[in-house]
Amino acid sequence: xxxxxxxxxxxxxxxxxxxxxxxxxxxxxxxxxxxxxxxxxxxxxxxxxxxxxxxxxxxxxxxxxxxxxxxxxxxxxxxxxxxxxxxxxxxxxxxxxxxxxxxxxxxxxxxxxxxxxxxxxxxxxxxxxxxxxxxxxxxxxxxxxxxxxxxxxxxxxxxxxxxxxxxxxxxxxxxxxxxxxxxxxxxxxxxxxxxxxxxxxxxxxxxxxxxxxxxxxxxxxxxxxxxxxxxxxxxxxxxxxxxxxxxxxxxxxxxxxxxxxxxxxxxxxxxxxxxxxxxxxxxxxxxxxxxxxxxxxxxxxxxxxxxxxxxxxxxxxxxxxxxx
Numbered sequence: 001x002x003x004x005x006x007x008x009x010x011x012x013x014x015x016x017x018x019x020x021x022x023x024x025x026x027x028x029x030x031x032x033x034x035x036x037x038x039x040x041x042x043x044x045x046x047x048x049x050x051x052x053x054x055x056x057x058x059x060x061x062x063x064x065x066x067x068x069x070x071x072x073x074x075x076x077x078x079x080x081x082x083x084x085x086x087x088x089x090x091x092x093x094x095x096x097x098x099x100x101x102x103x104x105x106x107x108x109x110x111x112x113x114x115x116x117x118x119x120x121x122x123x124x125x126x127x128x129x130x131x132x133x134x135x136x137x138x139x140x141x142x143x144x145x146x147x148x149x150x151x152x153x154x155x156x157x158x159x160x161x162x163x164x165x166x167x168x169x170x171x172x173x174x175x176x177x178x179x180x181x182x183x184x185x186x187x188x189x190x191x192x193x194x195x196x197x198x199x200x201x202x203x204x205x206x207x208x209x210x211x212x213x214x215x216x217x218x219x220x221x222x223x224x225x226x227x228x229x230x231x232x233x234x235x236x237x238x239x240x241x242x243x244x245x246x247x248x249x250x251x252x253x254x255x256x257x258x259x260x261x262x263x264x265x266x267x268x269x270x271x272x273x274x275x276x277x278x279x280x281x282x283x284x285x286x287x288x289x290x291x292x293x294x295x296x297x298x299x300x301x302x303x304x305x306x307x308x309x310x311x312x313x314x315x316x317x318x319x320x321x322x323x324x
């Protein structure tokens with residue numbers, strides 16, 4: 001198959017992945033009207049666990065589940081749990097398009113965190129892209145003109161901790177087994193959310209339990225399709241496809257939740273997206289993996305129910321090596 005056709009297939013697969021992820025978030029938002037994020041996260045992640053375990057069991061490299069870098073694995077575990085609860089809360093309280101606009105700041109924050117954590121040098125053009133992107137976030141938030149709610153703060157927290165979770169993969173990913181990086185957030189979530197559930201539990205009808213299963217299945221399907229997309233096409237083609245979620249957000253928001261994004265949200269989103277795409281293009285031109293923190297931590301904003309596709313890909317790669 002020609003190079004161009006491979007890139008086209010990869011881009012279309014990535015678009016499908018993002019559409020499934022967006023539908024996952026719509027279900028989260030729907031359930032958020034009736035339940036706390038602690039309850040939604042707990043049950044959806046419990047239902048996700050058997051699916052993710054199927055991937056984990058395929059890993060044949062062997063070795064202990066004891067982390068080689070316990071501090072970083074702990075940071076990743078805590079940040080992933082906080083990201084999940086904060087993002088789920090933001091989706092339940094804010095318009096979809098506005099939530100995505102804030103979460104799209106994650107690549108910008110990864111670039112900033114790569115300086116102290118990865119020791120990367122960020123040159124002037126990428127600094128400008130980061131600053132412009134953060135201005136886009138401020139346009140969406142409009143501090144002083146529109147009241148900032150807990151939902152906005154939750155989305156900002158999710159963006160920050162999501163960047164930390166991603167950069168931790170880049171920091172110790174080559175040293176740590178992928179299954180370790182995947183399983184500890186799942187186990188940590190089970191205990192933390194299970195403890196919180198004692199205070200916030202609300203009985204759930206069978207149809208809502210079915211929607212929780214949809215969250216679990218869609219999260220894993222989106223990750224698998226994202227893996228396939230990166231296997232088919234160049235990262236510079238696939239990575240920007242994540243921003244197509246804003247289109248899904250506008251469509252779903254309009255037809256399902258009577259949401260109409262205002263001008264500030266649209267302008268701010270466009271600025272954040274343009275900045276993120278520019279950073280991806282710059283990292284691709286550099287050509288050195290040590291200078292590609294965004295591409296190396298690729299994937300949708302990671303939560304418990306949407307595991308990072310780069311980690312799942314490493315598990316599948318180890319399976320392929322063991323099978324030869």
